[in-house]
Amino acid sequence: MKSTGIVRKLDQLGRIVIPKELRSMLNIEIKTPLAILIDGDQIVLEKYQPYKACMVTGESSDENLTLANGNIVLSKEGAEQIIKELQQQLESTASR
Structure with a gap:
């Protein structure tokens, strides 16, 4: 520590x-x-961080997605936000 x-x-x-x-x-x-x-x-x-809390929205639900061997937890809204931001990042790097 x-x-x-x-x-x-x-x-x-x-x-x-x-x-x-x-x-x-x-x-x-x-x-x-x-x-x-x-x-x-x-x-x-x-x-x-409550169990299965979305890392973006903080929403805790059994319906949240667990990815990367449990290292990433996303709600539907959180996943949509991540997808949108990733698309923006990819578009901005492709235009350089």
Whole structure:
């Protein structure tokens, strides 16, 4: 695990502030759900992604597509958005 060199103290209610630089770097915005995990004697925070949540829209459904050995999950809307963007990218590179 990579160290950031940033140290924060807990407040009276057991809260810590995740520095803005780290939140920006990891695309963590207000109300982003975070999972709290224990790994030995370490507390690990990670962005929570429900099972079968679309990587584009965030929609969670059993009908979402699972691709690339489970590494990519897309809803119908997410897949359509990806297809549209890929077509635009391919058209722009073909015209160069």
